[in-house]
Amino acid sequence: MGLLDKEFNDSNIVIAKMEDVMNWARLSSLWQLSFGLACCAIEMMAASASNYDFDRFGVMPRPTPRQADVIIISGTVTLKMATRIKRLYEQMPDPKYIISMGSCANTGGPYWEHGYHVLKGIDRIIPVDVYVPGCPPRPEALFEGLLKLQEKIRTETIRTKNKKTA
């Protein structure tokens, strides 16, 4: 980040833009809602485990939506589950982010035609920030998705959020 590089040596004062500090704090500790859906969830668990270690990006699972920043939709979203996911999403405090992981969450995946019980894409009910393709995506792909999300958060500003672009 370079945010804290030199300044600490001389005094304990850092001068930075509020936005930069907030974005830096947000993107460096994205706590994920601890929850998985189907085969993709296995890859997500592998990503959290010691070999890949999601924690080095500041991602760790929280078992309550009240303390989560990001929800990774990892797998097949059945219609029955979709209503629950919507509720979980609404229980998360702002700012909140969504990673759609795998073909199922993106578009319905293998169930796109005959899946009478499957929601064909999680973006039909909640807004998605990053789509990760694959069936299932490897942990590296999920990391790529997370880095993309961090990039997105880094460019957020307080000002333009609700401002009309001219």
Place this chain on the structure above:
Amino acid sequence: MTAEEIFNLLKEKFGDSILEMVTDVPTEPIISVEPLKINLITQFLRDSDELQFNSLMNLSGVDDNNVQKVKNEDGSFSSTDGTLSVYYHLDSLELKHKITLKVSTNRNNPEVESVTDIWHSANWHEREAFDMFGIKFNNHPDLTRILMPYDWKGFPLRKDYENPEFYEGMKIPY
């Protein structure tokens, strides 16, 4: 015991409730029985000393896909009712023999006796058959949908099932 012997034993005991046996199948021979007598028959299969079928390995519903169009005398068409079936795969861990039972029931009013009180493992299997095919299991302790949402309409694995457009405001087709 061989399937032949089991069939004869059942025939002797239950007479007309035992319909037929099919042997030219790649699995264990299939004995067809009356849907409303299945509870009595399975109780005998479990409790008699020579049979001791103490394990229900699997219970599954099947849509036989046998609705037929028939031409009436006046030239119009009507369709026959067709059947839904339930298969019971039984195993005796003591005597190491297996058998498959089958009941067929009318598609428009599918009713079968529950075997939950014989093998408790039947409970969720019967709920699944109810959920997917709409087969009613009489005397089941809790016959509700097990997989689909409780307010779902229709039975998805029936051959004539049409998927709805929306569920709770969510579009279903791709």
